[in-house]
Amino acid sequence: MTVHELEEYLAPIRHEYPDPRSLILPALKYAQGEAGWLPPEAMAAVAEATGFSQAYVESVASFYDRCYLEPTGRRVLNVCVTLSCMLRGSDELFEHMADYLGLDGEGTTEDGMFTLARVQCLGACDRAPCLQVDSGEQLGPLEAEDATCLIDDLRQEPAPTRYER
Numbered sequence: 001m002t003v004h005e006l007e008e009y010l011a012p013i014r015h016e017y018p019d020p021r022s023l024i025l026p027a028l029k030y031a032q033g034e035a036g037w038l039p040p041e042a043m044a045a046v047a048e049a050t051g052f053s054q055a056y057v058e059s060v061a062s063f064y065d066r067c068y069l070e071p072t073g074r075r076v077l078n079v080c081v082t083l084s085c086m087l088r089g090s091d092e093l094f095e096h097m098a099d100y101l102g103l104d105g106e107g108t109t110e111d112g113m114f115t116l117a118r119v120q121c122l123g124a125c126d127r128a129p130c131l132q133v134d135s136g137e138q139l140g141p142l143e144a145e146d147a148t149c150l151i152d153d154l155r156q157e158p159a160p161t162r163y164e165r
Contacts, residue, residue: 001031001042006049023050024060028067036076037068065119066135073108073115075154078132080122080140088141090129094118096144100151113155 009030010023017023027050031042038046038061040054047054061067066078079085079094097116101109108115122138124130130140131147139150 001034001045003045003048006031006045010049020051021060024052024057025064028057028061028064032068036072036074037070065117068115071108073112075113076115076117076134077151078117078119078122078135080120080124080128080130080132081118082121082125084125085122085129085140088128089143093129093131093142093144093147097147097151100148114151 006027010027013026014023017026024046027046028038031046032038035042043057043061044054047057050057061069068076077097079090079097081090081094094116098105101114101116103109103116106117119132122130122132124138124140127138127140129142130138131142132138133150133154139146142150
């Protein structure tokens with residue numbers, strides 16, 4: 001990810017963000033799309049392209065649980081753990097998925113295929129408990145057996161392109 005690529009991406013949408021700080025999130029999403037996470041050089045490129053310090057950009061990225069500051073697996077499974085989902089069994093769903101993937105809580109599987117994470121509100125309270133696959137599709141309500149089938153199906157599918165331009 002280069003500063004020039006980010007500037008080209010941001011140029012046609014800059015007018016949509018009258019407050020320049022608002023450009024940081026789309027820039028981070030774009031930068032994350034290439035590698036699936038935000039390495040320091042991507043953060044530096046976002047900082048330069050948006051005109052903010054790298055420390056400020058990193059503070060924004062660290063606030064959002066779907067900005068990944070460490071490498072992720074080829075498939076990312078985000079389980080919502082806010083109140084609606086928790087009351088409908090998201091803790092049990094998460095633990096089942098972690099066990100099935102051979103993880104001790106959040107993390108990435110040894111083969112690098114899956115990253116499992118707890119996230120705050122996916123905005124699908126009517127489908128609780130829910131999860132998000134690869135920062136895209138939201139599924140729910142899910143039971144443990146559904147999650148097992150989902151993981152098995154995802155093992156068979158190629159990982160999607162990280163970011164579609």
